[in-house]
Amino acid sequence: MSTDNLSRPTASLIASDRRCGFVFTDAEREAIEHEIGHYEDSRAASIGALKIVQESRGWVPDAAIPAIGQLIGIPASDVEGVATFYSLIFRQPVGRHVIKVCDSIACFLTGYDELAAALRAELGVEFGQTTADGRFTLLPICCLGNCDKGPTLMIDDDLHGPVEPSGVRVLLEAYP
């Protein structure tokens, strides 16, 4: 879907959504509707809805944006505005496992540079990139609140720290 569509009225977006063939799974739709019920205004479920789609598909495809807008009752442009603002909403495909490396000051003081170098060397990618085999995406992240165990990182939902540069290879083996 081209970005031009974002400024068009909702009706044409829905049409383009049908053309793109985006259909929520029953579980996604149910989870989003449950989320809407937590708020006085359905708009508040926009971030949650993006997270629900991402949880099941790994990322948020273009066609999901107007579909979420329609389900929640807000313009697609507002959904895209939110999707592109929040750093943990992925608007392009990511690897099977997402590595989030804390680059804030407490980890910087305890060996972030060495850990980041070891990860880049092991994976052969820079921050923001995905390995060629689609296994890992390497991302920076704000302080993870694990400062007594720096340097620290998350792989998917798992928190690890302190992570020695020499231990990176073994750590990654647990994520095929």
Place this chain on the structure above:
Amino acid sequence: MSAGADIRTSPETHPLTWRLRGREAVTELADYEALDGYAALRLALTELSPGDVTQRVKDSNLRGRGGAGFPAGIKWSLVPMGADAPRQKYLVCNADEMEPGTFKDRLLLERLPHQLLEGMILTGYAIQASRGYIFLRGEYVLATQRLEQALTQARQAGYLGETILGSGWSFDLFVHTGAGRYICGEETALINSLEGRRANPRAKPPFPQIAGLWGKPTVVNNCETLNCIPAIVRHGAEWFKGLSQGRSPDSGTKLYGASGRVQRPGVWELPIGTTARELLEEHAGGMREGLALKAWLPGGASTDFLLPSHLDLAMDYDTIMKAGSRMGTGLMMAVDDRQSMVSVVRNLETFFARESCGWCTPCRDGLPWTVKLLSALERGEGELGDLEILAQIARQLGPGKTFCAHAPGAIEPLQSALKYFREEFERGIAAPPAAAING
């Protein structure tokens, strides 16, 4: 002491963490109840009016533990009350812990979920809120699971829902998990995010207590602040004031901590006003072998650096403010003598530049400029005049120049590093070519 004993008459000094003595966590409702849990809520709903609860917290002089130190009871008392007040009012727990170097709320959220719920229900009762939200950062996965479980248990037990404990007052709570961005911790940006918008801050006034979430009266309190409420309600303002043991005019205990290359980094509940030296030397065991303390941040990335000569200061709001910094979150970060201050500040400003929401021009453009200058200085490629430009940017990003406290916080470590370690920055300026020297 035995678990659950009356802490008024025992030498109990840890209202936030005493339930963890000998236990990893108290996640089940029955275990929390066996440890005096929800006793404060029963007391409040049967014997105290909402105004009594607010008065008790006001009298306790509890100051906000998120960093700003605003008195919690005064914040609550700005909420419209009575028959003419809006029917919908909201309470929001700020559990978007993302201030670099801060790892205190994680402990409370993961290990004492019911204590937060009890604090929130009591606060909701005091301001007669209709609904509450826990704004939790998305990366706190274990905390999300434990809070959701605690909410289910609390609903089943009648601590949440319709006419709680027969009081006629109804209230429910929900967990709202974020999707990243440090700016969500800013009170009004958090409200925008909760409404499903981009997390840009709002102009104040109106203050959230008057017009916050969906335009309705809203109180936003930090997670640790809310964790203090049950004990204040149960044991009274005078008891809470006594917890500082004369170390500070401030009340209560505080979750303090230390990180950086210290022997035993960690977080500890101690009387408010404990000195930074005690934190570093007794609790953290001093610096790692072969390292010496060079500078320290009292409580997060957005506080000014202090020096080893400041270690004997009491870690309370006013004392650290007088020394030219802020207590912030109270978790100190130790910078050792092997670190380059230019690199440390470059790391800090890179964080702030990335996390600026972009709403205000000075912040959006000024912070990347500091990163550019600092990176050049770090490589030894700085130019004459760079330090003056950094000082000028710091002035332009000061309080009042932007909507929120992001930019003023961002320049605190920069301006203090320039003040205390100017020669390190000067060393990053490239020597002018010989021709220039000779004119």
